[in-house]
Amino acid sequence: MRNQEPNPTPEKDPEDWVTGDEPMTGPQRSYLETLAREAGEEAPSDLTKAQASEEIERLQQVTGRGADSS
Numbered sequence: 001m002r003n004q005e006p007n008p009t010p011e012k013d014p015e016d017w018v019t020g021d022e023p024m025t026g027p028q029r030s031y032l033e034t035l036a037r038e039a040g041e042e043a044p045s046d047l048t049k050a051q052a053s054e055e056i057e058r059l060q061q062v063t064g065r066g067a068d069s070s
Contacts, residue, residue: 024052035059 024032024047032052036043039062047055060066 019049021048021050023047024049028052028056032056032059035063035065038063038065 028047028049029043029045029052032047032055033043035056036059039059041059041062044051044055057066
C-alpha cells in the first residue's frame with residue numbers, strides 16, 4: 001500500500017501571494033466576466049490578482065461552478 005503523496009502545489013491564501021497586488025490577469029478577467037454574467041452581476045474591472053481570485057471563488061459558489069459547491 002502506497003502512502004498518498006502530499007499535494008505538490010498547495011493552495012495559498014490570496015492575501016499571502018507575492019504578486020497578489022498586481023493587476024488581475026487576462027484569464028482571470030475573462031473568467032470573472034463569464035461568472036458575473038451568469039450570476040447577473042457586473043464584473044469589477046480594477047481588481048488585483050488576489051481580489052480577482054477571491055471574487056472568482058465567490059461567484060463560483062453563486063453560479064454553482066465551484067469545485068466545492070455542494
